Amino acid sequence: MKIAVLSGKGGTGKTTISTNLAKAMGWNYVDCDVEEPNGFIFLNPKVIKTEQVSIPVPEIDPSKCIGCQKCVNICQFNALAWANKDVLLFDKLCHGCGACSLVCGYGAISEVDREIGHIDVGNDEQITCMRGTLNIGEPMAVPIIRDLKKMIGNEKTIIDCSPGSTCSVVAAIEGVDYAVLVTEPTAFGLHDLKIAIELVRTMNIPFGIIINRGSHEKDLIEEHCEKEKINIIGKVMFDKDVAVLYSKGKLLVEHEKYKELFLHIGKKVEGEIACSLL
Amino acid sequence: MQLVVISGKGGTGKTTVAASFAYLNKESIKVDCDVDASNLNIVLQGENIASSQFIGAKIAKIDKNKCIECGKCSEVCRFGAIKNNKIIELKCEGCAACKAVCPVDAITLEDEVTGETIITKTDAGILSRAEMVVGAEGSGKLVTEVRKNAMEYRKNNELMILDGTPGIGCAVMASITGCDVALIVIEPTQSGLNDFKRILSLIDHFGVKPLACINKYDINEDMTLEIQKYCENESVEVLGKIPFDPIVQKAVNELKPVICYEDSIAGKEIKNIWENIYKKYKEGIL
Numbered sequence: 001m002k003i004a005v006l007s008g009k010g011g012t013g014k015t016t017i018s019t020n021l022a023k024a025m026g027w028n029y030v031d032c033d034v035e036e037p038n039g040f041i042f043l044n045p046k047v048i049k050t051e052q053v054s055i056p057v058p059e060i061d062p063s064k065c066i067g068c069q070k071c072v073n074i075c076q077f078n079a080l081a082w083a084n085k086d087v088l089l090f091d092k093l094c095h096g097c098g099a100c101s102l103v104c105g106y107g108a109i110s111e112v113d114r115e116i117g118h119i120d121v122g123n124d125e126q127i128t129c130m131r132g133t134l135n136i137g138e139p140m141a142v143p144i145i146r147d148l149k150k151m152i153g154n155e156k157t158i159i160d161c162s163p164g165s166t167c168s169v170v171a172a173i174e175g176v177d178y179a180v181l182v183t184e185p186t187a188f189g190l191h192d193l194k195i196a197i198e199l200v201r202t203m204n205i206p207f208g209i210i211i212n213r214g215s216h217e218k219d220l221i222e223e224h225c226e227k228e229k230i231n232i233i234g235k236v237m238f239d240k241d242v243a244v245l246y247s248k249g250k251l252l253v254e255h256e257k258y259k260e261l262f263l264h265i266g267k268k269v270e271g272e273i274a275c276s277l278l
Numbered sequence: 279m280q281l282v283v284i285s286g287k288g289g290t291g292k293t294t295v296a297a298s299f300a301y302l303n304k305e306s307i308k309v310d311c312d313v314d315a316s317n318l319n320i321v322l323q324g325e326n327i328a329s330s331q332f333i334g335a336k337i338a339k340i341d342k343n344k345c346i347e348c349g350k351c352s353e354v355c356r357f358g359a360i361k362n363n364k365i366i367e368l369k370c371e372g373c374a375a376c377k378a379v380c381p382v383d384a385i386t387l388e389d390e391v392t393g394e395t396i397i398t399k400t401d402a403g404i405l406s407r408a409e410m411v412v413g414a415e416g417s418g419k420l421v422t423e424v425r426k427n428a429m430e431y432r433k434n435n436e437l438m439i440l441d442g443t444p445g446i447g448c449a450v451m452a453s454i455t456g457c458d459v460a461l462i463v464i465e466p467t468q469s470g471l472n473d474f475k476r477i478l479s480l481i482d483h484f485g486v487k488p489l490a491c492i493n494k495y496d497i498n499e500d501m502t503l504e505i506q507k508y509c510e511n512e513s514v515e516v517l518g519k520i521p522f523d524p525i526v527q528k529a530v531n532e533l534k535p536v537i538c539y540e541d542s543i544a545g546k547e548i549k550n551i552w553e554n555i556y557k558k559y560k561e562g563i564l
Contacts (some may be wrong), residue, residue, distance in 0.1 A: 007345070010444040036286055041468045041472065046544070139418060167415035195412055202412060229536075240497070240522075248495050
Protein backbone atom coordinates (compact mmCIF):
# COMPACT_ATOMS: atom_id res chain seq x y z
CA MET A 1 0.00 0.00 0.00
CA LYS A 2 1.60 3.24 -1.13
CA ILE A 3 0.58 6.75 -0.10
CA ALA A 4 2.24 9.73 -1.76
CA VAL A 5 2.59 13.18 -0.22
CA LEU A 6 2.94 15.99 -2.74
CA SER A 7 2.32 19.70 -2.87
CA GLY A 8 2.83 21.54 -6.11
CA LYS A 9 4.78 24.16 -4.23
CA GLY A 10 7.89 23.80 -2.09
CA GLY A 11 7.98 24.61 1.59
CA THR A 12 4.35 23.76 2.31
CA GLY A 13 5.26 21.06 4.80
CA LYS A 14 5.40 17.83 2.80
CA THR A 15 8.27 16.45 4.84
CA THR A 16 6.66 17.54 8.12
CA ILE A 17 3.41 15.80 7.21
CA SER A 18 5.03 12.65 5.83
CA THR A 19 7.55 12.04 8.60
CA ASN A 20 5.03 12.69 11.37
CA LEU A 21 2.36 10.55 9.72
CA ALA A 22 4.86 7.73 9.24
CA LYS A 23 5.97 7.92 12.85
CA ALA A 24 2.45 8.22 14.30
CA MET A 25 0.99 5.42 12.20
CA GLY A 26 4.02 3.11 12.02
CA TRP A 27 4.13 3.35 8.23
CA ASN A 28 7.39 2.94 6.35
CA TYR A 29 8.88 6.13 4.95
CA VAL A 30 10.49 6.73 1.55
CA ASP A 31 12.03 10.07 0.65
CA CYS A 32 11.67 10.54 -3.11
CA ASP A 33 12.68 14.21 -2.99
CA VAL A 34 16.09 13.10 -4.17
CA GLU A 35 17.27 16.63 -4.94
CA GLU A 36 16.81 17.65 -1.31
CA PRO A 37 16.05 14.61 0.83
CA ASN A 38 15.39 15.89 4.35
CA GLY A 39 13.16 13.28 5.95
CA PHE A 40 16.04 11.48 7.67
CA ILE A 41 16.86 14.63 9.62
CA PHE A 42 13.57 14.20 11.49
CA LEU A 43 13.21 10.42 11.63
CA ASN A 44 16.91 9.91 12.25
CA PRO A 45 16.98 6.21 11.36
CA LYS A 46 20.07 4.03 11.66
CA VAL A 47 21.34 3.52 8.11
CA ILE A 48 22.00 -0.17 7.55
CA LYS A 49 22.57 -0.31 3.82
CA THR A 50 23.63 2.04 1.03
CA GLU A 51 23.34 1.20 -2.65
CA GLN A 52 24.63 3.07 -5.64
CA VAL A 53 22.24 4.10 -8.38
CA SER A 54 23.63 4.04 -11.87
CA ILE A 55 22.38 4.46 -15.37
CA PRO A 56 23.85 2.65 -18.35
CA VAL A 57 25.78 4.94 -20.71
CA PRO A 58 27.37 3.96 -24.01
CA GLU A 59 31.04 3.21 -24.41
CA ILE A 60 32.31 3.25 -27.97
CA ASP A 61 35.03 0.92 -29.16
CA PRO A 62 36.96 3.01 -31.74
CA SER A 63 38.47 -0.09 -33.33
CA LYS A 64 34.99 -1.30 -34.28
CA CYS A 65 33.33 2.06 -35.03
CA ILE A 66 33.17 2.76 -38.76
CA GLY A 67 31.87 6.29 -38.33
CA CYS A 68 28.40 5.72 -39.77
CA GLN A 69 26.96 8.11 -37.15
CA LYS A 70 23.73 6.17 -36.79
CA CYS A 71 24.10 6.42 -33.02
CA VAL A 72 24.55 10.19 -33.18
CA ASN A 73 21.50 10.53 -35.37
CA ILE A 74 19.19 8.46 -33.23
CA CYS A 75 20.15 10.07 -29.91
CA GLN A 76 17.24 12.37 -29.02
CA PHE A 77 19.05 13.99 -26.10
CA ASN A 78 22.15 15.28 -27.91
CA ALA A 79 24.28 13.07 -25.70
CA LEU A 80 26.28 11.87 -28.70
CA ALA A 81 28.01 14.14 -31.18
CA TRP A 82 30.26 13.63 -34.17
CA ALA A 83 33.50 15.51 -33.82
CA ASN A 84 36.85 15.03 -35.47
CA LYS A 85 36.06 11.60 -36.84
CA ASP A 86 35.07 10.39 -33.39
CA VAL A 87 31.82 9.88 -31.52
CA LEU A 88 31.82 12.11 -28.49
CA LEU A 89 29.70 11.34 -25.41
CA PHE A 90 28.19 14.00 -23.11
CA ASP A 91 27.39 11.58 -20.34
CA LYS A 92 25.17 13.90 -18.28
CA LEU A 93 22.75 14.30 -21.16
CA CYS A 94 22.41 10.54 -21.60
CA HIS A 95 19.09 9.06 -20.46
CA GLY A 96 20.42 5.50 -20.68
CA CYS A 97 17.76 4.49 -23.20
CA GLY A 98 20.02 2.19 -25.21
CA ALA A 99 18.83 3.41 -28.61
CA CYS A 100 22.43 3.99 -29.78
CA SER A 101 23.53 0.43 -29.13
CA LEU A 102 20.36 -0.86 -30.81
CA VAL A 103 21.19 0.89 -34.07
CA CYS A 104 24.92 0.23 -34.14
CA GLY A 105 25.39 -2.49 -36.72
CA TYR A 106 29.03 -3.14 -35.85
CA GLY A 107 28.91 -4.00 -32.17
CA ALA A 108 30.98 -0.94 -31.40
CA ILE A 109 28.78 0.20 -28.51
CA SER A 110 28.67 -1.47 -25.15
CA GLU A 111 27.13 0.00 -22.05
CA VAL A 112 28.80 0.82 -18.77
CA ASP A 113 27.23 1.94 -15.50
CA ARG A 114 27.63 5.54 -14.44
CA GLU A 115 26.76 6.44 -10.87
CA ILE A 116 24.29 9.30 -10.46
CA GLY A 117 23.36 8.95 -6.80
CA HIS A 118 22.65 6.50 -4.01
CA ILE A 119 19.91 5.00 -1.88
CA ASP A 120 20.12 4.62 1.90
CA VAL A 121 18.02 2.11 3.79
CA GLY A 122 17.61 2.63 7.50
CA ASN A 123 15.66 1.47 10.51
CA ASP A 124 13.77 3.51 13.02
CA GLU A 125 12.37 1.71 16.10
CA GLN A 126 9.45 0.25 14.18
CA ILE A 127 9.64 1.49 10.62
CA THR A 128 11.87 1.09 7.61
CA CYS A 129 13.08 4.33 6.08
CA MET A 130 14.61 4.82 2.65
CA ARG A 131 15.92 7.84 0.85
CA GLY A 132 17.48 8.57 -2.49
CA THR A 133 20.14 11.23 -2.97
CA LEU A 134 21.05 12.70 -6.34
CA ASN A 135 24.72 13.55 -6.77
CA ILE A 136 25.42 17.25 -7.11
CA GLY A 137 25.74 18.33 -10.71
CA GLU A 138 23.54 15.50 -11.98
CA PRO A 139 20.43 16.65 -13.82
CA MET A 140 18.28 13.53 -13.78
CA ALA A 141 16.40 12.49 -10.66
CA VAL A 142 13.94 10.04 -12.20
CA PRO A 143 16.20 6.91 -12.34
CA ILE A 144 16.81 7.16 -8.59
CA ILE A 145 13.10 7.54 -7.89
CA ARG A 146 12.36 4.51 -10.06
CA ASP A 147 14.90 2.40 -8.16
CA LEU A 148 13.47 3.54 -4.83
CA LYS A 149 9.96 2.61 -5.91
CA LYS A 150 11.11 -0.88 -6.86
CA MET A 151 12.38 -1.41 -3.31
CA ILE A 152 9.01 -0.71 -1.67
CA GLY A 153 7.27 -3.83 -0.39
CA ASN A 154 3.64 -4.47 0.46
CA GLU A 155 3.65 -2.74 3.83
CA LYS A 156 1.97 0.62 4.21
CA THR A 157 4.50 3.12 2.96
CA ILE A 158 4.45 6.87 2.77
CA ILE A 159 6.28 8.48 -0.16
CA ASP A 160 7.60 12.00 0.28
CA CYS A 161 7.72 13.63 -3.19
CA SER A 162 9.66 16.55 -4.60
CA PRO A 163 7.91 19.92 -5.03
CA GLY A 164 6.22 20.86 -8.27
CA SER A 165 4.55 18.67 -10.84
CA THR A 166 7.39 17.64 -13.12
CA CYS A 167 8.52 14.21 -14.29
CA SER A 168 10.10 13.54 -10.86
CA VAL A 169 6.72 13.83 -9.19
CA VAL A 170 5.08 11.72 -11.90
CA ALA A 171 7.67 8.99 -11.26
CA ALA A 172 7.14 9.19 -7.50
CA ILE A 173 3.33 8.98 -7.56
CA GLU A 174 2.98 6.47 -10.37
CA GLY A 175 1.12 3.42 -9.08
CA VAL A 176 0.33 4.78 -5.60
CA ASP A 177 -2.99 3.98 -3.96
CA TYR A 178 -3.65 7.43 -2.57
CA ALA A 179 -2.22 10.94 -2.71
CA VAL A 180 -2.12 13.48 0.09
CA LEU A 181 -1.84 17.02 -1.25
CA VAL A 182 -0.32 19.42 1.25
CA THR A 183 -1.04 23.10 0.77
CA GLU A 184 -1.08 26.36 2.66
CA PRO A 185 -3.86 28.93 2.68
CA THR A 186 -2.24 31.57 0.46
CA ALA A 187 -2.73 32.63 -3.16
CA PHE A 188 0.55 30.87 -4.03
CA GLY A 189 -0.62 27.76 -2.25
CA LEU A 190 -3.94 27.66 -4.10
CA HIS A 191 -2.34 28.34 -7.48
CA ASP A 192 0.09 25.45 -7.09
CA LEU A 193 -2.49 23.17 -5.47
CA LYS A 194 -4.68 23.44 -8.58
CA ILE A 195 -1.75 22.17 -10.67
CA ALA A 196 -1.18 19.26 -8.27
CA ILE A 197 -4.90 18.39 -8.41
CA GLU A 198 -4.78 18.36 -12.19
CA LEU A 199 -1.83 15.97 -12.03
CA VAL A 200 -3.42 13.43 -9.68
CA ARG A 201 -6.68 13.60 -11.61
CA THR A 202 -4.85 12.97 -14.90
CA MET A 203 -3.23 9.94 -13.31
CA ASN A 204 -6.50 8.72 -11.74
CA ILE A 205 -5.16 8.68 -8.21
CA PRO A 206 -7.66 9.20 -5.37
CA PHE A 207 -6.59 12.12 -3.20
CA GLY A 208 -7.33 14.38 -0.25
CA ILE A 209 -6.02 17.69 1.01
CA ILE A 210 -4.15 18.69 4.15
CA ILE A 211 -4.02 22.39 4.93
CA ASN A 212 -0.82 23.39 6.70
CA ARG A 213 -0.38 26.64 8.61
CA GLY A 214 -4.15 27.05 8.73
CA SER A 215 -6.30 29.23 10.97
CA HIS A 216 -9.69 28.83 12.63
CA GLU A 217 -11.29 30.96 9.95
CA LYS A 218 -12.48 29.57 6.68
CA ASP A 219 -9.70 30.06 4.13
CA LEU A 220 -9.41 30.18 0.35
CA ILE A 221 -8.38 26.52 0.15
CA GLU A 222 -11.51 25.40 1.99
CA GLU A 223 -13.64 27.52 -0.30
CA HIS A 224 -12.00 25.99 -3.35
CA CYS A 225 -12.35 22.44 -2.02
CA GLU A 226 -15.99 23.00 -1.19
CA LYS A 227 -16.70 24.24 -4.69
CA GLU A 228 -14.77 21.38 -6.29
CA LYS A 229 -16.10 18.76 -3.83
CA ILE A 230 -12.65 17.71 -2.69
CA ASN A 231 -12.10 16.12 0.72
CA ILE A 232 -10.03 17.95 3.28
CA ILE A 233 -8.55 15.26 5.46
CA GLY A 234 -6.73 17.43 7.95
CA LYS A 235 -5.59 20.82 9.04
CA VAL A 236 -2.43 21.73 10.91
CA MET A 237 -2.80 25.13 12.54
CA PHE A 238 -0.30 27.92 12.15
CA ASP A 239 1.88 27.71 15.25
CA LYS A 240 5.27 29.27 15.78
CA ASP A 241 6.17 26.30 18.02
CA VAL A 242 5.93 24.08 14.95
CA ALA A 243 8.43 26.26 13.09
CA VAL A 244 10.79 26.14 16.07
CA LEU A 245 10.54 22.33 16.43
CA TYR A 246 11.06 21.95 12.68
CA SER A 247 14.09 24.21 12.74
CA LYS A 248 15.67 21.95 15.37
CA GLY A 249 14.99 18.85 13.31
CA LYS A 250 12.41 17.54 15.81
CA LEU A 251 9.25 15.56 15.07
CA LEU A 252 5.94 17.09 16.17
CA VAL A 253 4.46 13.78 17.27
CA GLU A 254 6.77 13.74 20.28
CA HIS A 255 4.14 16.11 21.70
CA GLU A 256 0.82 14.64 22.74
CA LYS A 257 -1.42 17.16 20.95
CA TYR A 258 0.31 16.61 17.62
CA LYS A 259 0.50 12.88 18.09
CA GLU A 260 -3.26 12.79 18.35
CA LEU A 261 -3.68 15.05 15.35
CA PHE A 262 -1.48 12.87 13.14
CA LEU A 263 -3.13 9.66 14.36
CA HIS A 264 -6.45 11.23 13.42
CA ILE A 265 -5.21 12.27 9.97
CA GLY A 266 -3.64 8.83 9.43
CA LYS A 267 -6.89 7.05 10.24
CA LYS A 268 -8.73 9.34 7.86
CA VAL A 269 -6.24 8.48 5.11
CA GLU A 270 -6.79 4.78 5.79
CA GLY A 271 -10.54 5.31 5.62
CA GLU A 272 -10.24 7.20 2.35
CA ILE A 273 -8.14 4.43 0.83
CA ALA A 274 -10.65 1.82 1.96
CA CYS A 275 -13.48 3.85 0.37
CA SER A 276 -11.59 4.25 -2.90
CA LEU A 277 -11.23 0.47 -3.13
CA LEU A 278 -14.96 -0.18 -2.81
CA MET B 279 24.47 41.54 -14.31
CA GLN B 280 22.24 38.51 -14.04
CA LEU B 281 21.20 37.86 -10.46
CA VAL B 282 19.41 34.64 -9.58
CA VAL B 283 17.58 34.23 -6.27
CA ILE B 284 17.86 30.61 -5.27
CA SER B 285 17.36 28.43 -2.21
CA GLY B 286 17.85 24.72 -2.69
CA LYS B 287 14.54 24.21 -0.98
CA GLY B 288 11.10 25.57 -1.77
CA GLY B 289 9.20 27.88 0.53
CA THR B 290 12.20 29.70 1.95
CA GLY B 291 11.04 33.04 0.58
CA LYS B 292 12.68 33.23 -2.86
CA THR B 293 9.64 34.78 -4.50
CA THR B 294 9.10 37.20 -1.60
CA VAL B 295 12.67 38.44 -2.04
CA ALA B 296 12.66 38.40 -5.85
CA ALA B 297 9.33 40.27 -6.09
CA SER B 298 10.63 42.96 -3.76
CA PHE B 299 13.84 43.29 -5.78
CA ALA B 300 11.71 43.60 -8.90
CA TYR B 301 9.89 46.57 -7.40
CA LEU B 302 13.06 48.20 -6.14
CA ASN B 303 14.54 48.10 -9.63
CA LYS B 304 11.68 48.43 -12.05
CA GLU B 305 13.84 48.78 -15.15
CA SER B 306 15.37 45.35 -14.60
CA ILE B 307 14.14 42.39 -16.64
CA LYS B 308 12.43 39.78 -14.52
CA VAL B 309 12.55 36.03 -15.17
CA ASP B 310 10.50 33.42 -13.34
CA CYS B 311 12.48 30.18 -13.65
CA ASP B 312 10.05 28.21 -11.50
CA VAL B 313 8.22 26.93 -14.57
CA ASP B 314 6.16 24.27 -12.84
CA ALA B 315 4.87 26.54 -10.07
CA SER B 316 5.32 30.04 -11.38
CA ASN B 317 4.28 32.56 -8.72
CA LEU B 318 6.07 35.82 -9.47
CA ASN B 319 3.30 36.98 -11.80
CA ILE B 320 0.75 36.47 -9.02
CA VAL B 321 2.48 39.23 -7.05
CA LEU B 322 3.56 41.47 -9.91
CA GLN B 323 0.35 40.94 -11.95
CA GLY B 324 0.17 42.91 -15.20
CA GLU B 325 -0.86 42.08 -18.72
CA ASN B 326 0.37 39.30 -20.99
CA ILE B 327 1.78 40.81 -24.17
CA ALA B 328 3.14 37.73 -25.90
CA SER B 329 2.95 33.98 -25.58
CA SER B 330 3.94 30.93 -27.54
CA GLN B 331 3.82 27.19 -27.25
CA PHE B 332 7.04 25.45 -26.44
CA ILE B 333 7.96 22.10 -27.89
CA GLY B 334 10.38 20.60 -25.43
CA ALA B 335 10.16 16.89 -26.05
CA LYS B 336 9.18 14.17 -28.43
CA ILE B 337 6.75 11.39 -27.85
CA ALA B 338 6.32 8.07 -29.66
CA LYS B 339 3.11 7.31 -31.53
CA ILE B 340 2.09 3.88 -32.81
CA ASP B 341 0.12 3.66 -36.03
CA LYS B 342 -2.47 0.99 -35.25
CA ASN B 343 -3.04 0.25 -38.92
CA LYS B 344 0.58 -0.68 -39.43
CA CYS B 345 1.32 -2.34 -36.06
CA ILE B 346 1.63 -6.12 -36.20
CA GLU B 347 1.75 -6.40 -32.40
CA CYS B 348 5.14 -8.14 -32.37
CA GLY B 349 5.98 -6.56 -29.00
CA LYS B 350 9.57 -5.70 -29.94
CA CYS B 351 9.02 -2.06 -29.00
CA SER B 352 7.98 -2.81 -25.44
CA GLU B 353 10.93 -5.20 -25.07
CA VAL B 354 13.47 -2.44 -25.75
CA CYS B 355 11.68 0.37 -23.92
CA ARG B 356 13.58 0.94 -20.71
CA PHE B 357 11.02 3.34 -19.30
CA GLY B 358 8.09 0.94 -19.19
CA ALA B 359 6.22 3.26 -21.53
CA ILE B 360 4.73 0.65 -23.85
CA LYS B 361 2.08 -1.76 -22.69
CA ASN B 362 -0.16 -3.88 -24.92
CA ASN B 363 1.18 -2.06 -27.98
CA LYS B 364 0.11 1.29 -26.58
CA ILE B 365 2.24 4.25 -25.51
CA ILE B 366 1.84 5.48 -21.94
CA GLU B 367 2.50 9.14 -22.66
CA LEU B 368 3.54 10.20 -19.16
CA LYS B 369 6.30 7.60 -19.15
CA CYS B 370 7.61 8.03 -22.70
CA GLU B 371 10.90 9.90 -22.90
CA GLY B 372 10.87 10.10 -26.69
CA CYS B 373 14.18 8.23 -27.01
CA ALA B 374 13.29 6.48 -30.30
CA ALA B 375 14.54 3.05 -29.25
CA CYS B 376 11.08 1.63 -30.09
CA LYS B 377 11.12 3.27 -33.49
CA ALA B 378 14.55 1.78 -34.19
CA VAL B 379 13.39 -1.80 -33.67
CA CYS B 380 9.92 -1.64 -35.23
CA PRO B 381 10.04 -3.95 -38.25
CA VAL B 382 7.06 -2.34 -40.00
CA ASP B 383 7.73 1.38 -39.42
CA ALA B 384 4.59 1.77 -37.33
CA ILE B 385 6.21 4.14 -34.87
CA THR B 386 6.89 7.83 -35.36
CA LEU B 387 8.21 10.44 -32.98
CA GLU B 388 6.04 13.49 -32.69
CA ASP B 389 6.70 16.89 -31.19
CA GLU B 390 5.25 17.37 -27.76
CA VAL B 391 4.19 20.71 -26.36
CA THR B 392 5.67 20.84 -22.87
CA GLY B 393 4.69 24.36 -21.94
CA GLU B 394 3.72 27.86 -22.87
CA THR B 395 6.14 30.75 -22.59
CA ILE B 396 4.64 34.11 -21.67
CA ILE B 397 5.85 37.70 -21.55
CA THR B 398 3.96 39.78 -18.98
CA LYS B 399 4.17 43.54 -18.78
CA THR B 400 3.94 44.42 -15.10
CA ASP B 401 4.10 47.62 -13.05
CA ALA B 402 7.60 46.52 -12.19
CA GLY B 403 8.75 45.99 -15.78
CA ILE B 404 8.96 43.05 -18.14
CA LEU B 405 8.53 39.53 -16.78
CA SER B 406 9.39 36.43 -18.78
CA ARG B 407 7.80 33.23 -17.49
CA ALA B 408 6.25 29.93 -18.51
CA GLU B 409 3.57 27.52 -17.59
CA MET B 410 4.65 23.96 -17.93
CA VAL B 411 2.25 21.26 -19.00
CA VAL B 412 1.42 19.28 -15.89
CA GLY B 413 3.68 16.25 -15.54
CA ALA B 414 5.82 17.14 -18.55
CA GLU B 415 9.53 16.61 -18.64
CA GLY B 416 12.33 18.81 -19.84
CA SER B 417 11.72 21.64 -17.38
CA GLY B 418 15.37 22.62 -17.83
CA LYS B 419 14.82 23.25 -21.52
CA LEU B 420 11.79 25.38 -20.76
CA VAL B 421 13.79 27.45 -18.26
CA THR B 422 16.44 28.03 -20.92
CA GLU B 423 13.73 29.22 -23.31
CA VAL B 424 12.26 31.58 -20.71
CA ARG B 425 15.70 33.09 -20.17
CA LYS B 426 16.23 33.40 -23.92
CA ASN B 427 12.92 35.25 -24.24
CA ALA B 428 13.96 37.65 -21.50
CA MET B 429 17.14 38.47 -23.41
CA GLU B 430 15.02 39.67 -26.35
CA TYR B 431 13.65 42.43 -24.14
CA ARG B 432 17.01 43.41 -22.77
CA LYS B 433 17.93 46.43 -24.84
CA ASN B 434 20.60 48.26 -22.83
CA ASN B 435 22.20 45.51 -20.83
CA GLU B 436 19.70 46.05 -18.03
CA LEU B 437 19.96 44.10 -14.82
CA MET B 438 18.23 40.75 -14.85
CA ILE B 439 16.56 39.35 -11.78
CA LEU B 440 15.75 35.66 -11.88
CA ASP B 441 13.48 33.84 -9.46
CA GLY B 442 15.07 30.38 -9.34
CA THR B 443 13.65 26.88 -9.03
CA PRO B 444 13.84 24.70 -5.93
CA GLY B 445 16.12 21.66 -5.82
CA ILE B 446 19.44 20.95 -7.55
CA GLY B 447 18.28 19.15 -10.71
CA CYS B 448 18.04 20.10 -14.36
CA ALA B 449 15.73 23.12 -13.97
CA VAL B 450 17.99 24.58 -11.30
CA MET B 451 21.07 24.09 -13.43
CA ALA B 452 19.29 25.86 -16.28
CA SER B 453 18.40 28.70 -13.86
CA ILE B 454 21.91 29.35 -12.63
CA THR B 455 24.27 28.62 -15.50
CA GLY B 456 25.43 31.86 -17.08
CA CYS B 457 24.27 34.00 -14.14
CA ASP B 458 26.82 36.26 -12.50
CA VAL B 459 25.54 36.20 -8.96
CA ALA B 460 23.33 33.86 -6.96
CA LEU B 461 21.65 35.15 -3.82
CA ILE B 462 20.87 32.09 -1.70
CA VAL B 463 17.91 32.47 0.63
CA ILE B 464 18.47 30.22 3.65
CA GLU B 465 16.04 29.21 6.36
CA PRO B 466 17.65 28.67 9.78
CA THR B 467 16.58 25.04 10.07
CA GLN B 468 18.38 21.71 9.92
CA SER B 469 17.04 21.04 6.47
CA GLY B 470 17.72 24.64 5.43
CA LEU B 471 21.40 24.20 6.25
CA ASN B 472 21.49 20.86 4.47
CA ASP B 473 19.88 22.25 1.32
CA PHE B 474 22.14 25.29 1.43
CA LYS B 475 25.27 23.11 1.41
CA ARG B 476 23.99 21.21 -1.61
CA ILE B 477 23.00 24.27 -3.63
CA LEU B 478 26.30 25.98 -2.75
CA SER B 479 28.29 23.10 -4.26
CA LEU B 480 26.19 23.37 -7.38
CA ILE B 481 26.72 27.13 -7.62
CA ASP B 482 30.48 26.64 -7.19
CA HIS B 483 30.38 23.96 -9.85
CA PHE B 484 29.09 26.47 -12.38
CA GLY B 485 31.36 29.30 -11.30
CA VAL B 486 28.59 31.63 -10.14
CA LYS B 487 29.37 34.05 -7.31
CA PRO B 488 27.34 33.10 -4.21
CA LEU B 489 25.85 35.58 -1.74
CA ALA B 490 23.56 34.66 1.12
CA CYS B 491 20.75 35.98 3.26
CA ILE B 492 18.97 34.25 6.12
CA ASN B 493 15.19 34.44 6.18
CA LYS B 494 13.16 34.26 9.42
CA TYR B 495 16.52 34.22 11.19
CA ASP B 496 14.93 34.69 14.62
CA ILE B 497 12.96 31.42 14.62
CA ASN B 498 16.21 29.67 15.51
CA GLU B 499 19.09 31.99 16.36
CA ASP B 500 21.47 29.12 17.19
CA MET B 501 21.01 27.73 13.71
CA THR B 502 21.41 31.24 12.27
CA LEU B 503 24.80 31.46 14.01
CA GLU B 504 25.77 28.04 12.69
CA ILE B 505 24.86 29.09 9.15
CA GLN B 506 26.77 32.36 9.52
CA LYS B 507 29.84 30.43 10.67
CA TYR B 508 29.51 28.02 7.79
CA CYS B 509 29.27 30.96 5.36
CA GLU B 510 32.35 32.55 6.87
CA ASN B 511 34.34 29.35 6.42
CA GLU B 512 33.18 29.06 2.85
CA SER B 513 33.83 32.78 2.17
CA VAL B 514 30.18 33.45 1.32
CA GLU B 515 29.12 36.92 2.35
CA VAL B 516 25.87 37.08 4.34
CA LEU B 517 24.19 40.26 3.14
CA GLY B 518 21.38 40.30 5.64
CA LYS B 519 19.18 38.58 8.14
CA ILE B 520 15.46 38.95 7.53
CA PRO B 521 13.37 38.76 10.71
CA PHE B 522 10.17 36.73 11.04
CA ASP B 523 7.40 39.21 10.26
CA PRO B 524 3.65 38.44 10.12
CA ILE B 525 3.29 41.19 7.49
CA VAL B 526 4.98 38.85 4.99
CA GLN B 527 1.98 36.50 5.19
CA LYS B 528 -0.33 39.51 4.82
CA ALA B 529 1.66 40.71 1.79
CA VAL B 530 1.38 37.28 0.15
CA ASN B 531 -2.37 37.28 0.71
CA GLU B 532 -2.81 40.84 -0.52
CA LEU B 533 -0.56 40.06 -3.50
CA LYS B 534 1.88 42.88 -2.95
CA PRO B 535 5.66 42.76 -2.51
CA VAL B 536 6.49 43.07 1.17
CA ILE B 537 8.65 46.18 0.65
CA CYS B 538 5.41 48.06 -0.12
CA TYR B 539 4.52 47.82 3.59
CA GLU B 540 6.33 50.65 5.34
CA ASP B 541 6.13 49.20 8.82
CA SER B 542 7.37 45.78 7.75
CA ILE B 543 10.66 44.87 9.45
CA ALA B 544 11.24 42.11 6.89
CA GLY B 545 10.62 44.59 4.06
CA LYS B 546 13.20 46.98 5.49
CA GLU B 547 15.85 44.29 5.63
CA ILE B 548 15.10 43.10 2.08
CA LYS B 549 15.55 46.71 0.96
CA ASN B 550 18.92 46.88 2.74
CA ILE B 551 20.01 43.68 1.06
CA TRP B 552 19.01 45.02 -2.34
CA GLU B 553 20.83 48.32 -1.78
CA ASN B 554 23.93 46.41 -0.76
CA ILE B 555 23.82 44.31 -3.94
CA TYR B 556 23.10 47.35 -6.13
CA LYS B 557 25.98 49.29 -4.62
CA LYS B 558 28.38 46.42 -5.30
CA TYR B 559 27.04 46.18 -8.83
CA LYS B 560 27.54 49.91 -9.47
CA GLU B 561 31.05 49.73 -8.04
CA GLY B 562 31.80 46.90 -10.40
CA ILE B 563 32.43 44.40 -7.59
CA LEU B 564 29.64 42.14 -8.82
